Amino acid sequence: MSELPQTIFVVDDDEAMRDSMTWLLEGEGYRVACFDSAENFLVARHDKMRGCLVLDVRMPEMSGLELHEKLDTLGSELPVIFVTGHGDVPMAVGALQRGACDFIEKPFHNEDLLSRIRRALELDSEIAARRQRDSAISLRMEQLTQREREVMTLVVAGKLNKQIADELDISMKTVEAHRARVMEKMGVRTLAELVKAVMTLN
Structure with missing residues (x-):
């Protein structure tokens, strides 16, 4: 546009x-x-x-x-x-x-x-x-699956992979895979960039 x-x-x-x-x-x-x-x-x-x-x-x-x-x-x-x-x-x-x-x-x-x-x-x-x-970040966020959103929310809240695995009742490997896809879909390389992107929309 x-x-x-x-x-x-x-x-x-x-x-x-x-x-x-x-x-x-x-x-x-x-x-x-x-x-x-x-x-x-x-x-x-x-x-x-x-x-x-x-x-x-x-x-x-x-x-x-x-x-x-x-x-x-x-x-x-x-x-x-x-x-x-x-x-x-x-x-x-x-x-x-x-x-x-x-x-x-x-x-x-x-x-x-x-x-x-x-x-x-x-x-x-x-x-x-x-x-x-903000609109680009919103569009990227819309591409996340429900599970990827849940993982992202916990990652941004500062939870470790093991804590996320326990909380969502999934394996550490699955958490790592979701986390990698979240980073890729959100177009960020570091946790700090991910936190910043999520905070701009809150």
Whole structure:
């Protein structure tokens, strides 16, 4: 499955602000999509979106903070940069504590915004890489038989082959064979790699 290209989603009810951000960001070679309300962004939103969200704190109807909370409940991992007026800084700090990526105060220097966007896009790339890795591990795990899963669970719990054999009432040779197949199917060479792979999904 090919990843969608990174896009900067600008959500702001101020048309002049949307226009100036589009001009700035497209001038830097970024893909930009603008929305004049949180509601319109939610209509267009889907789980495969890549990039970051530049979000005005104060908007009529649904505020930027309310949109951020809604995205959180939807499981969105899109990094969010809040654009805030001076009086909204405490709110923006609260949003950071609830998982927003960054905030910037109006009026801002273009380079300040661009550096925050670069950081947010790097974070988005890390999130996408992690998702890809987790999905590869899940697929490998699905190839294990029921018995191989049982052996793997006990191996990861730190049990020795003899203890596993006793617990599952099978021979040591069988444990060794299952263990070798688990390592092969999971694409790992060491016990540490196996433990790490299993822990990423827990």
